[in-house]
Amino acid sequence: MKDIFEVLRGNPGDADxxxxxxxxxxxTGAYGSLHTRNMISYGTNVVAGVTPxxxxxxxxxxxxxxxxxxxxxxxxxxxxxxxxVPAKFFLGAAKEALEAGIxxxxxxxxxxxxxxxxxxxxxxxxxxxxxxxxxxxxxMMPGIIKIGIMPPTPFKPGKIAVLSKSGTLLYEISDxxxxxxxxxxxxxxxxxxxxxGTRLIDAFEMIRDVPDIDGMVVVGEIGGDSExxxxxxxxxxxxxxxxxxxxxxxxxxxxxxMGHAGAIVMGTYGSAESKISMFNKANIPVAKRPAEVPVxxxxxxxxxxxxxxxxxxxxxx
Amino acid sequence: MRLLEYxxxxxxxxxxxxxxxxxxxTSIGEARxxxxxxxxxxxxxxxxxxxxxxxxxxVQSCNNPDEFEIRYPQxxxxxxKGEKARAVLLEKMADIKKELYVSLFLNRSKRCYTIxxxxxGGVEIESVKSQTIREVGMGDVSRxxxxxxxxxxxxxxxxxxxxxxxxxxxxxLTVEKEAExxxxxxxxxxxxxxxxxxxxxxxxxxxxxxxxxxxxKYQEKSEIEERAEKSxxxxxxxxxxxxxxxxxxxxxxxTFDMLSDNGGKPACFLDVGGGATTESVxxxxxxxxxxxxxxxILVNLYGGIVKTTVVAEAFLRAYxxxxxxxxxxxxxxxxxxxxxxxxxxDSRTEMFDSVEGAINAAVLGGKKS
Numbered sequence: 295m296k297d298i299f300e301v302l303r304g305n306p307g308d309a310d311x312x313x314x315x316x317x318x319x320x321x322t323g324a325y326g327s328l329h330t331r332n333m334i335s336y337g338t339n340v341v342a343g344v345t346p347x348x349x350x351x352x353x354x355x356x357x358x359x360x361x362x363x364x365x366x367x368x369x370x371x372x373x374x375x376x377x378x379v380p381a382k383f384f385l386g387a388a389k390e391a392l393e394a395g396i397x398x399x400x401x402x403x404x405x406x407x408x409x410x411x412x413x414x415x416x417x418x419x420x421x422x423x424x425x426x427x428x429x430x431x432x433x434m435m436p437g438i439i440k441i442g443i444m445p446p447t448p449f450k451p452g453k454i455a456v457l458s459k460s461g462t463l464l465y466e467i468s469d470x471x472x473x474x475x476x477x478x479x480x481x482x483x484x485x486x487x488x489x490x491g492t493r494l495i496d497a498f499e500m501i502r503d504v505p506d507i508d509g510m511v512v513v514g515e516i517g518g519d520s521e522x523x524x525x526x527x528x529x530x531x532x533x534x535x536x537x538x539x540x541x542x543x544x545x546x547x548x549x550x551x552m553g554h555a556g557a558i559v560m561g562t563y564g565s566a567e568s569k570i571s572m573f574n575k576a577n578i579p580v581a582k583r584p585a586e587v588p589v590x591x592x593x594x595x596x597x598x599x600x601x602x603x604x605x606x607x608x609x610x611x
Numbered sequence: 612m613r614l615l616e617y618x619x620x621x622x623x624x625x626x627x628x629x630x631x632x633x634x635x636x637t638s639i640g641e642a643r644x645x646x647x648x649x650x651x652x653x654x655x656x657x658x659x660x661x662x663x664x665x666x667x668x669x670v671q672s673c674n675n676p677d678e679f680e681i682r683y684p685q686x687x688x689x690x691x692k693g694e695k696a697r698a699v700l701l702e703k704m705a706d707i708k709k710e711l712y713v714s715l716f717l718n719r720s721k722r723c724y725t726i727x728x729x730x731x732g733g734v735e736i737e738s739v740k741s742q743t744i745r746e747v748g749m750g751d752v753s754r755x756x757x758x759x760x761x762x763x764x765x766x767x768x769x770x771x772x773x774x775x776x777x778x779x780x781x782x783x784l785t786v787e788k789e790a791e792x793x794x795x796x797x798x799x800x801x802x803x804x805x806x807x808x809x810x811x812x813x814x815x816x817x818x819x820x821x822x823x824x825x826x827x828k829y830q831e832k833s834e835i836e837e838r839a840e841k842s843x844x845x846x847x848x849x850x851x852x853x854x855x856x857x858x859x860x861x862x863x864x865x866t867f868d869m870l871s872d873n874g875g876k877p878a879c880f881l882d883v884g885g886g887a888t889t890e891s892v893x894x895x896x897x898x899x900x901x902x903x904x905x906x907x908i909l910v911n912l913y914g915g916i917v918k919t920t921v922v923a924e925a926f927l928r929a930y931x932x933x934x935x936x937x938x939x940x941x942x943x944x945x946x947x948x949x950x951x952x953x954x955x956x957d958s959r960t961e962m963f964d965s966v967e968g969a970i971n972a973a974v975l976g977g978k979k980s
Contacts (some may be wrong), residue, residue, distance in 0.1 A: 363718040382821060407819035408717060409789050412749060415722060462860020462913045486860055488719045488791065488816075515861055542864040545871035546880075548659055549613070553845040553860025553882040555818060556719070559735060560792075561662070581836075583869055583967070 296424055299480075301373065301398050302439050312438055315341035315372030317396075319363065319379055319387045321353050324359045326378030329402075329443050330357070333376070336440040342366040344387075363387075363394040373397040376432070376441050384428065385410040400441045401427030401491060405555070411489045425491025428611065429554065430483035431461035442483060452477015454591070455501040457494055457514035459484045459520075459556070466584045467513055474588035479507050486554030489516070492603040494524040502533060509536040509591055510579075514519060516543030517556040517564040525572035536594035539568050539573045540581045612815055615658040617700045618829050619793075619811030626784045628777055628795075631805045634701035639683050645701045651675055657686045657700040658978075660831075661734075667691045672704065690834025693850065697831070705807060708799035710776070711764065712736055714812075715750060715782055717791045724750035724785065726778070729766040732797035752782035765891050773806040774798075788826065789819040835898050841886045842894050853973050854899045857911040858887050866911040868968060875974045878905045887912050892925035893934075900935050909973045910941035911966050919943040923951035926960045940969040 316333070320326040321343025330353065334340050337434075342360060343353050349361030356588035360366040363375070375396045379387045381403045391399050392414070399418065401411075406428045418425045426433050428510045432442010437451035442459070448469035454476045461483060468478060482497045485488050494512065501507050510533075514521040521541065528537070544566040546552045548559045559565045570580045579594070581587045614622070617635040624630055634645035636659065646653070657669035664670060667687050669740070673679040687696050708733035718725040726745040727736060736742065743763040747756065757775035761767075766774050777798065785793045794812040801807060815826060839846035845860065855870060855877045857863040863882045867874060870877055879902055883895050899905055922943055929935045939960040943951060951963045963969040 381818065400917070405818045407789060407822070408791065410820060412722060416749075455927060458861075460859060460864075462857070462859025465913055466862060466865075489716065489722050493720060502724045513861070515864060520720050523720050540862045540865075542624035542866045542868065544866055545877070546867065547847070547849065550847050551817075551845070552847060552864050552880055555816075557860055557864065561735070582872065584865060585965070585967070 295424060296397060298398075298424070299435075299504065299538050301424075302433070302435055302480075310339070313339040314374060314439065315339050315369065316374045316376055316439075317341065317363070317372050318343045318547035319328040319368050319375055320379045321345055321357070321378070322348055322361060323380075327353070327356040329376075329378065332443070332446075333437070333440055335444050337438070338440050341370040341372050346475055360386045362538050363396070367394040374400070374441060376400045376402065378402050381405040381407075382558065385414055387459055388414040388425070389417060392417050392423055393476055395422050398423045399423060399491075400426055400430065400432050401485075402430065402443060403430060404429045404486075408487070408489050411491070415489070415491055419559075426483065427485040427487075427491055430485035431464060431486045433480070433482050435480050436478050444481070444483075444527065447453035448472060449481065452479060453506060453508040454478050454511060455504075455507050456481040456511045456513065457497045458482070458485060459486055459515045459554070460513060460542060461486075462511050463515075463540070463584060467511065467540060467587050470585055471511065471588050471591070474592065476509070476588055476591060479504070484520070486556050487514070488556040490520070490595055494520045496528050498524055498527065507535065509538075509595060511591065512537065512539040514539060514541045515554070515557050516541070516546055516552065516566050516569075517554070517558050519563065519568075522572045525569075525576040525578065532600070536591060536599060537578045538581060538585070538587055538590045538594060540577050540584060540587055541573075544570075545600065552567065612800060612817055612830060614815070614829050615654065615660060615697055616811050617658055617698060617942050619813035620808070622784055622788065622813060623795075623808055623811055626780045628780050629805065631703045631705055631807060631809070633700055635700045642679075642683055642699060642701060643688045644965040645936070646673075646676070646679055649701055649703055651679075653701050654702050655679070655683055655686050656700045656702065657689055657691065657696045658700055659691050659694040661692045661694050661697060664691050691855040697908055704804050705799055706811065708797045708802050708804075709800040710809075711800065711806075712739065712796045713774070713781065713798050714792065714794035715747075715752070715780060715785045715790075716794070716797070716894075718746065721746060723748050724782075726752065728764050728778075732799075736796065747782070749770045750782055750786045754779055757782075767804040769804055770800065771808070773804070777806060781882075788813075788823060789816050790814060791816055796980050825835070835901055837880070838894075839898055842891060844891075844895065844898070845865070845882040846898065848902060849877050849879055850904065851878045852904050852977060854878045854881065854902065854905045854908045855911075856881045856883065856895050856899070856908060858883050858913060862913055863912060866909065866970070870970050870973065871967065872911060873970055875970065875972045875977065878902055887922055887927070889921050889925045892922050893928055896925065896929045896935055904935065907937050907973055907976055908935070908939045909969060910943070911969065912941070912943050919951035920947045922947055922956065923954045923960075926955060927958060930958055931968050940973040940976065942966040942969045
């Protein structure tokens with residue numbers, strides 16, 4: 295699969311370096327249009343929109359609208375799509391996008407049936423494409439490109455990678471990081487659904503060998519075992535860069551869905567304790583509060599201490 | 612949603628999985644009729660959407676009408692992990708030679724369905740050492756695969772056939788209803804070598820409800836939860852006294868954790884969703900005002916693009932209309948926060964710059980009163 299940074303910013307010398315085209319599916323909906331404008335004002339190069347039946351019109355008198363993804367891709371050459379269609383239309387929109395040659399599909403909607411996510415993922419795999427989400431705030435490289443719904447203010451360009459299941463916690467923690475002088479090279483919204491197009495381990499593989507990244511912050515929450523898998527992968531393969539985690543939902547009752555479809559503890563599967571103990575085993579400290587994340591990261595940076603080597607237990611104050 | 616045992620069994624029956632004769636009821640009057648139809652002995656089983664009912668005394672046998680008259684009300688009045696009985700299931704008893712385990716669940720990180728089967732049933736599967744685990748893609752299990760699994764848990768001949776038949780039916784049910792989990796534990800072998808589902812657990816994917824109107828009758832929602840859903844909120848009611856409100860599931864969970872760390876007891880988890888408007892916050896306050904036992908409200912809104920004055924307006928309106936008369940401790944980050952503080956100066960809402968400040972005040976406020 296193509297390097298994520300190449301997809302998001304291209305290579306120096308390319309005509310579209312740092313201004314890669316993005317197509318918005320569902321551009322004329324209330325949600326899609328609001329966030330298209332926000333993306334554009336951030337500097338994202340939105341080159342086309344797709345709304346069936348509105349082909350030939352222009353969004354805000356500037357961005358051409360097409361009836362289908364294949365027309366939009368053919369006309370613009372863009373390989374990134376941001377999907378803002380209602381959940382029940384997601385699978386159709388995703389298939390159309392992947393069929394048209396989209397390499398990175400950012401799935402914003404919440405409430406997509408799991409089966410539809412799995413079908414879209416199956417197709418993405420066959421097409422060698424990536425899906426971020428669903429139920430994600432999106433992906434961004436601060437200062438360069440924002441594909442999604444994040445407010446711009448918490449983020450500053452820098453050298454930290456932030457991977458997060460939650461949207462608002464991504465903002466809150468990035469804000470705290472930015473204030474502490476830790477800007478972000480990339481932030482990836484994993485999403486709050488049970489099945490994620492890009493899992494924590496996939497997002498980690500995207501950034502692990504990037505020289506411009508100095509550290510990583512993982513924002514997890516109860517449900518599933520993707521945090522445990524990441525901790526295991528880091529223990530197995532090592533990762534020399536300072537890493538800090540935060541896990542939401544320590545006090546959540548069992549067997550109740552806490553807002554996100556994926557945020558549910560079933561028996562011991564998905565519990566906060568399980569995630570925290572695995573991170574500690576991987577020498578990754580887990581903050582007790584969002585505000586503690588930059589403090590722990592600074593400590594790790596000072597010690598030049600990476601994750602992966604079992605031994606000292608981390609943990610909050 | 613998690614179906615109750617008797618509801619899961621209704622689906623099992625529809626898909627041809629063998630069960631014992633049983634009847635569910637919500638009153639002893641109704642159940643007396645069922646007792647007559649079934650005949651003694653039988654078991655009575657509390658119907659709650661949580662596990663651990665056996666240990667809590669929620670499953671009792673009745674050998675005669677006297678035992679039934681005593682035990683039915685006992686079981687009906689149990690509260691298990693905070694959950695009251697939704698119904699009581701009366702079921703015939705079976706002679707059991709052996710208990711097995713089988714389930715199909717959505718493996719979230721592998722992103723496929725997975726069969727778990729074991730020759731040891733009737734106990735929590737986490738505690739069982741010999742498990743057969745088999746990934747099956749989108750959940751369709753062929754007869755060949757099912758027979759292989761049967762062989763792996765030590766069944767052969769007629770028993771292997773019977774087990775495979777049940778597994779294929781269970782997979783059809785899982786796929787057609789888009790379940791996250793379908794579990795039979797225990798799956799019993801009788802002395803006559805027939806295989807019967809003694810218990811049933813079935814969890815569906817709420818996001819696919821729109822494709823399954825036939826499951827709507829199992830949907831169980833309080834009036835408050837229904838209103839919350841209509842407004843696009845997520846609400847979980849708990850038994851503490853501080854209502855926790857915020858935007859974004861992660862942020863509300865995080866607030867919840869910090870509140871608990873400081874000794875506070877949450878009365879609810881309320882995520883008002885992405886944006887916050889005067890109307891949505893007012894509606895959130897309306898819902899909270901209907902939850903029993905709430906003494907104060909803790910608000911944590913991350914206002915990326917939210918004007919805090921818009922939120923402050925909702926509090927003012929709620930006090931004015933008499934909707935709420937309790938202290939609110941709020942952390943609002945966003946634009947116009949000085950103006951919002953000014954607006955709320957004479958009200959019972961206190962504004963804080965940090966969530967820690969708001970939490971401390973909420974916990975202290977609770978101790979004072």
